[in-house]
Amino acid sequence: MADVLTAEAVRDGLGGLAGWTGDPTGISRTAELGSFPAAVAVVDRVAEVAEELDHHPDIDIRWRTLTFRCVTHSAGGVTHRDLELARRIDDILRSAR
Ligand SMILES: C[C@H](O)[C@H](O)[C@H]1CNC2=NC(N)=NC(=O)C2=N1
Numbered sequence: 214m215a216d217v218l219t220a221e222a223v224r225d226g227l228g229g230l231a232g233w234t235g236d237p238t239g240i241s242r243t244a245e246l247g248s249f250p251a252a253v254a255v256v257d258r259v260a261e262v263a264e265e266l267d268h269h270p271d272i273d274i275r276w277r278t279l280t281f282r283c284v285t286h287s288a289g290g291v292t293h294r295d296l297e298l299a300r301r302i303d304d305i306l307r308s309a310r
Contacts, residue, residue, distance in 0.1 A: 214287060215285060217285070217288050217290030217291060217292060218237055218292060226293075229300075230296070230300065237290045237291050239283065239284040240282070240283050240284070240291055241281060241282040243278060243280045245277055246279065248277055251277065255279060256274065256279065259302055262305065266294070266301070268297075270282060
């Protein structure tokens, strides 16, 4: 099982991720899309990536604003798998704008 990262390692990882904040208890990012259908389409693409990685974000949908939270539930904190998932979510968000 992946190890929970130290606060410093999470900080380093977040350095390469625009818009994400957090600490070893979880990392999150909010993004506003152009419409509710556009937001739901992003969630659908994130679902595909989550299945591919077998790693799943917590997702909050409020009209066209999405909040993603990544934490490895089985490890009880943020692991390298969350940083990878966050990078993939950013790729999707970039291409959705
Ligand atoms: C068996 C499978 O790897 C696990 O149940 C996965 C699925 N997706 C997961 N996603 C997240 N975020 N944390 C987990 O611990 C987790 N566990």
